[in-house]
Amino acid sequence: MKFLDLIRLIFGNLGRRKARVALTAIGVVIGTAAVVILVSLAVGLQKSATDQLYGIGDLTLIDVMPAYGMFYGGGGGYGMAPAVSSDQLQEPALITNPVLEQFRAIPGVQSVIPRDYLNAAAVISYRKLEGGVGIIGIDTDDLANIGLEASEGTTVLSRGSVIIGVMTPNNFYDPRLRPGQEPPPPPDLYNEQIQLVVMKWDQQGNVTQKNISLRVAGVLSETGGEADYSIYMPLELVRSLNEWSNGIRINYNKTGYNQVIVKVEDPNLALDIADQITEMGFQAITPQAYLESINGYFLVLQIIFGGVGTIALLVAAIGIANTMAMSILERTREIGLMKAVGATNRDVLSIFLGEAAGIGFIGGAGGVIIGWLAAQGINVLAIIYLAGQASEQGGPPPSVAVYTPVWLPVFALIFATIIGMLSGLYPALRAATMIPVQALKYE
Amino acid sequence: MTSPLIHITDLKKHYQMGGTTVRALDGVSLDIEPHTFTVVMGPSGSGKSSLLYLLGGLDRSTSGEISISDERLDQMDENALALFRRRTMGFIFQSYNLITSMNALENVAFPMQFTGIPVSERSTRARQLLEQVGLADRSHHRPAELSGGQQQRVAVARALVNNPSLILADEPTGNLDTASGITVMQLLSDLHRSGRTVLVVTHDPRMTRFATHKIFLLDGHVVSEDEYQSAALEVP
Numbered sequence: 210m211k212f213l214d215l216i217r218l219i220f221g222n223l224g225r226r227k228a229r230v231a232l233t234a235i236g237v238v239i240g241t242a243a244v245v246i247l248v249s250l251a252v253g254l255q256k257s258a259t260d261q262l263y264g265i266g267d268l269t270l271i272d273v274m275p276a277y278g279m280f281y282g283g284g285g286g287y288g289m290a291p292a293v294s295s296d297q298l299q300e301p302a303l304i305t306n307p308v309l310e311q312f313r314a315i316p317g318v319q320s321v322i323p324r325d326y327l328n329a330a331a332v333i334s335y336r337k338l339e340g341g342v343g344i345i346g347i348d349t350d351d352l353a354n355i356g357l358e359a360s361e362g363t364t365v366l367s368r369g370s371v372i373i374g375v376m377t378p379n380n381f382y383d384p385r386l387r388p389g390q391e392p393p394p395p396p397d398l399y400n401e402q403i404q405l406v407v408m409k410w411d412q413q414g415n416v417t418q419k420n421i422s423l424r425v426a427g428v429l430s431e432t433g434g435e436a437d438y439s440i441y442m443p444l445e446l447v448r449s450l451n452e453w454s455n456g457i458r459i460n461y462n463k464t465g466y467n468q469v470i471v472k473v474e475d476p477n478l479a480l481d482i483a484d485q486i487t488e489m490g491f492q493a494i495t496p497q498a499y500l501e502s503i504n505g506y507f508l509v510l511q512i513i514f515g516g517v518g519t520i521a522l523l524v525a526a527i528g529i530a531n532t533m534a535m536s537i538l539e540r541t542r543e544i545g546l547m548k549a550v551g552a553t554n555r556d557v558l559s560i561f562l563g564e565a566a567g568i569g570f571i572g573g574a575g576g577v578i579i580g581w582l583a584a585q586g587i588n589v590l591a592i593i594y595l596a597g598q599a600s601e602q603g604g605p606p607p608s609v610a611v612y613t614p615v616w617l618p619v620f621a622l623i624f625a626t627i628i629g630m631l632s633g634l635y636p637a638l639r640a641a642t643m644i645p646v647q648a649l650k651y652e
Numbered sequence: 653m654t655s656p657l658i659h660i661t662d663l664k665k666h667y668q669m670g671g672t673t674v675r676a677l678d679g680v681s682l683d684i685e686p687h688t689f690t691v692v693m694g695p696s697g698s699g700k701s702s703l704l705y706l707l708g709g710l711d712r713s714t715s716g717e718i719s720i721s722d723e724r725l726d727q728m729d730e731n732a733l734a735l736f737r738r739r740t741m742g743f744i745f746q747s748y749n750l751i752t753s754m755n756a757l758e759n760v761a762f763p764m765q766f767t768g769i770p771v772s773e774r775s776t777r778a779r780q781l782l783e784q785v786g787l788a789d790r791s792h793h794r795p796a797e798l799s800g801g802q803q804q805r806v807a808v809a810r811a812l813v814n815n816p817s818l819i820l821a822d823e824p825t826g827n828l829d830t831a832s833g834i835t836v837m838q839l840l841s842d843l844h845r846s847g848r849t850v851l852v853v854t855h856d857p858r859m860t861r862f863a864t865h866k867i868f869l870l871d872g873h874v875v876s877e878d879e880y881q882s883a884a885l886e887v888p
Contacts, residue, residue, distance in 0.1 A: 214765045225753040546749045549710060550763035551738025551814065553731050645710040649749065 210556045219563035223571070226536070230568055233525075233532040237572020238579060240522030241625045245580025245617060246587070247514035253588065253612035255507035259500060260608055267356030268476035269319070271483045272494045273312070273469045275301040302490040303465025312471055315485055317478040322355060323348045323466040327447050329454030330408045333381075333440065335396055340381040342374075343439045344405075346447025347470075352429070355470050357436055361399045362427030366443055370426035373398060376437040377428075398425045409454045419453060421446075522628055525572065529632035533565050537640045544640050545648030554641040561637035562630055569629015576625060577618040584611045655722075656683035657818065657849050658707060663716035665702045665872075676702035678872035680716070684851065684865070686817075689844040691860055692853045694869035700853040701822055703869065707851065708741055708820050709733040720818065738766060742811030744840075746823035748803045750795040750810075756782060757791040760809045767814060781809035785839060801832025808839050819843055821852040825859070837862055 223230050302308070304323070312321045327344035334340070349355065352364040352372055360375060378395035386392060405421045429436055452459050471486065473479050476497065483493040537544070547557055591610030599607070665677040677699045684690050692700050705711040706718060709725045718725040720740065728736060750759045760778040769777075782791050785805040787798075795803050804824060811819055821840065825833035833856065841862040844850045852859055860866055868875050 210766050211768050214768070218765055542749055543751055545710075546751070546762075547766075548734060549708065549737065549743045549749075550766065550810070551734055552766045553734040555731070556734075556766055644712075646705045649710065649745065 210552070210559065215556075215559055215563060218560060219567050222560070222564055223567050229532060229536075230571065233528050233568050234572035234575060236525030236528040237522065237569055237625050237629065238575040240518060240520075240525045240628075241573045241576020241621050242580035242583060243521045243576075244515055244518030244621050244624070245577055245613065246584050246611075247518045248511050248617055249580070249584040249611045249613040250587070251507060251511040251514045252614055252617070253591075253610050254510065255504065256609050256612045257607045258503055258507070268479060268496050268500070269473050270356055270495070271471040271473065271479055271486065273304065273471055273486055274467065274492045274494075275304060275465060276490060276492045277301050303463075304467075304469050304491065305462045305465050307462075308489075308491075309466075309469065311489065312469070312486065315482055317473050317475065317482055319472045319474045320349075320354055322470045322472065323444060323461070324468050324470060325444060325447050325451070325466065327407070328451050331450075332406045332408075334404045334406060335381060335398060335401060337383055337385065338381040338393065338396060339384050340377065342377050342380050343435070344447065345439050345441050346444035347441055348444040352427075352441055354472060356472075357432065358430040359427040360430040362425070364427055364429070366441065367426065368443070369422075370424045370442075371403070372427040372429060372441045373425055374429050374437040374439045375431045377440060380438065399428050401425050407450050407454055409456075419450070421450075519624075522625065526569075526628045526632040529565055529568050529629050530636065532568065533561065533633045533636035534639075536564070537561065537636045540640075541643070541648050541651035544643055545645050545651065548643070548645040549649065557643075558637050558641035561640045562633050565633020565637065566626050566630035569632070570622070570626040572629070573622040573625025577621050580621070581613055581618060584613050587611045657686040657688075657721060658682075658684035658851075659717070659719040660707075661717040663703075663706065663718060664714045665699070665706060665711070666714045675872045677706070677713070677716075680869075680872070680874055682867060682874055684849065686849050687844070687847055688864045689841065689850045689862055690852070690865040690867060691863040692851065692867045692869060693855070693857075693860075696855075697871075698869040699872040700869050702872075704820055704822050704851065704853045708743060709737055738763070738814060740816055740818055742814065742816040742819045744804070744807050744811050744819065744821035744824045746826040748795070748800075748807045748827075750803055750806060752795050755792045755794050756787060756798065756806045756809075759795070759806055760813055763810060763813050777813060778809070781812055782806070784812075785809045786835075799832065800828050801835055804828060804832070804836050805839065808836065808843075812843070817848055819848055819850045821850070821854075823854055824852060825854065825856050833858070 309321050309323065312318060324345055324347045327346065331344060332339050332341060347355070347366070350366055352359075352366065357364055359372070362372070364372060366372060378398050381393075381396055383393050402422055402424055405423055407419045407421070408416050410416050423442070429441075431437055448459055448461075471482065471493075473482050479495045479497040480501070483495045483498065486493040544557060547560075552560075588609065588611040592607060595607045595610060660683070661681050663677050663680040664675070666673050666675050668674070680699070680703065692703060694700050702711070706713050707720070707725075709728065713726055716726070720736075723736065725733065725736070751762065754762065757775070757778050760781055761774045764774040764777070779788065779791060782788050785808055787802060787805055787809070790798060790802060790806075795806070798806065804827075808824075811821075819840070824836050824840065828836060837856075837859055840850050840852060844862070844864070852863075
């Protein structure tokens with residue numbers, strides 16, 4: 210029997226029993242729609258979460274630190290020692306300049322940028338206002354190299370200038386403000402001179418101050434991360450301030466850098482390079498790793514949600530099996546006739562399996578359409594609701610709440626068709642193996 | 653002398669019914685020549701229909717040989733039997749066995765779906781056959797809209813659609829009124845005259861007028877006409 214003849218016959222037969230097919234298919238419609246909606250919801254949640262993560266972290270960056278608090282015995286990796294003898298504990302490897310060269314030699318590494326925090330009591334003042342924020346020294350001329358963008362001014366660091374995070378002005382306050390007085394609005398610091406006051410105390414408790422005047426050369430765009438609340442300045446300046454404050458000379462070749470940013474050429478290389486750095490005995494953190502664990506979590510969520518929908522689909526499958534079993538009883542003489550006119554067992558099996566699959570396909574197609582439309586509707590409503598929530602609580606509005614990827618309707622349709630076919634397997638086998646004479650004489 | 657189209661040797665069909673063994677056919681041997689019109693007669697339970705279904709490969713014998721055109725049906729598997737039926741035989745049943753949701757044309761064309769004949773050719777051939785049985789104007793009527801005689805003529809057209817050399821009919825006039833029965837008999841006779849071999853199982857003695865050969869069955873055995881007549885007289 211030709212495939213086209215088979216398809217024509219199957220849909221012809223289904224068309225002869227429209228009401229029953231429709232009623233049976235409704236179960237599949239509900240099941241498939243449930244699968245599409247629930248998995249779309251899980252995918253939407255994942256997309257929303259990963260989109261926000263993309264916003265927070267540049268996926269080409271790896272934060273590298275000495276592996277404090279970790280043990281490693283030839284190969285590195287994370288993990289706390291459950292029972293480690295003292296001779297197994299080692300001092301963490303230092304990130305010295307030769308190590309930086311090793312990092313730079315890893316294929317796919319674009320740049321290696323050391324950074325350090327100002328490790329001293331410091332206040333930033335602007336006119337009457339004072340602010341306490343994290344001060345980061347960074348060994349690059351341009352913050353664009355670590356994926357930062359300027360909302361005002363430049364990302365290029367120069368002598369005597371700083372670049373501030375967008376939330377930095379919010380941390381400024383008036384120290385002479387009396388209770389009940391309205392706090393001043395956050396100052397616009399762009400292109401203004403600010404004073405960095407670093408303090409140190411001697412053993413008698415006498416304080417010594419060092420005042421440095423700095424110009425705000427740029428304000429960074431919001432990242433949602435640490436940069437929003439930080440002030441960036443050249444690493445050399447931070448180093449000299451740390452030396453002055455702590456009264457020791459800092460030789461990075463002896464003490465190592467506290468933190469290094471490794472920028473890779475391609476986000477897809479980040480995990481691999483992070484692993485290589487970990488194997489060298491350092492702690493390497495990449496947003497990609499978070500992304501992977503989040504993706505793993507959402508995959509489980511998708512499977513659970515999909516499983517709930519599949520239960521509905523399996524209930525529908527019982528309906529298909531019932532319809533097909535009834536159909537075969539009613540059409541027993543027709544089966545006998547098919548065999549009498551030369552249909553092989555395989556032809557009969559194909560016809561009845563095809564009809565069951567056809568019900569699955571029709572229901573699946575209906576379910577995909579309804580599920581997709583419902584997902585779009587829920588998406589619109591959810592975005593409106595979540596945008597309202599976001600504006601009340603602060604934070605970016607979600608770009609997507611329910612998302613139907615292209616593979617989902619295709620998968621759901623194939624899945625529903627296969628479920629239909631499997632439901633029809635037993636009835637179809639019964640039909641195919643009927644003895645023709647008994648089928649023809651069936652009353 | 654031509655070799656027989658159908659050759660049956662010691663054919664037996666036994667089956668169990670309620671703990672007793674029914675011997676529907678109990679050692680039937682016969683030959684049927686090609687291009688003949690054979691009528692198989694006998695009282696109910698004599699094994700007529702069993703013989704027809706075994707000849708059609710629609711049932712399995714208990715023992716014995718059945719050859720059609722020198723091919724052993726009793727040794728064929730299900731698939732080979734189906735293909736053999738498709739190219740060699742056409743069936744006509746007492747209760748027509750038309751598919752109620754299909755119109756006359758679709759019913760006639762139905763067997764061609766399994767043969768791979770192009771769709772356009774199927775339609776043309778089905779129309780020709782409906783015309784041949786005098787139902788060209790009823791081609792789009794469903795079985796429920798046709799009389800019994802018309803339905804059986806549709807079934808005759810369907811039996812011819814794959815151009816078989818052997819027509820097997822099981823009580824084709826059993827459900828028909830006199831006039832319709834005669835029409836169907838004449839159609840079968842026409843098929844015989846066109847060169848086909850026709851084998852009809854019937855109770856209807858009028859059918860013998862069209863037949864070239866008669867076979868009488870009694871209690872699963874082939875008997876003479878005299879034995880059959882005397883058995884018929886014993887029926888109260």
